[in-house]
């Protein structure tokens with residue numbers, strides 16, 4: 279059964295007091311909303327910057343179905359890598375997920391598929407579930423290469439995993455031209471790519487696995503456009519950047535997703 283998932287990727291935003299009040303507002307919004315409270319098969323993930331992972335986890339406490347995620351991890355187990363953070367450290371802070379392969383990491387930090395696979399392997403080894411991001415650049419879409427690019431991003435990375443490990447992955451399709459730009463993929467564009475990804479999973483891992491993998495959409499998804507995107511048959515939720523920084527918007531998107539039955 280595919281789980282519905284909504285993840286807030288805060289990126290490099292918020293000071294400690296701001297982070298604390300954002301989490302508190304989100305938790306109050308969840309607790310005060312009967313639609314969200316009685317949700318089934320819907321996980322809420324908060325991905326704050328590293329320094330706030332502990333605090334978030336502590337504030338979440340026993341709220342059911344709400345988890346923390348790191349936005350990245352390092353590609354080595356441990357050692358003399360000043361400034362880096364390992365998958366084991368993240369797990370020890372109570373996080374359950376880690377975002378790997380976000381386009382900002384691929385672009386600004388030149389992270390390629392080989393490096394990303396090292397991170398995925400370390401994440402899995404340390405009991406973290408990777409939220410693995412893929413997506414094409416605007417030029418690639420204009421040149422109608424978007425399917426080819428996404429197929430390659432999968433083939434070079436998570437499709438190298440054994441089936442048991444692959445089943446622990448969450449995929450986020452994030453067309454790079456839609457991230458932080460206010461340009462959203464249309465629901466049809468998102469559906470077309472999500473269904474393509476699912477077909478590839480079917481070919482590689484078989485039917486049973488198709489129905490276990492959640493595929494999230496990301497890229498200027500917000501409280502206004504979430505309903506039409508989330509309603510698409512192969513969209514299982516969202517990886518939300520900008521709109522996850524405002525508790526009321528994030529809550530509204532969680533509520534939207536909780537009402538969708540597929």
Ligand code: PGA
Pocket residue numbers: 287452456457458459460496497498499517518519520521
């Ligand atoms: P955005 O970011 O919602 O601000 O476009 C999404 C993401 O980068 O995960």
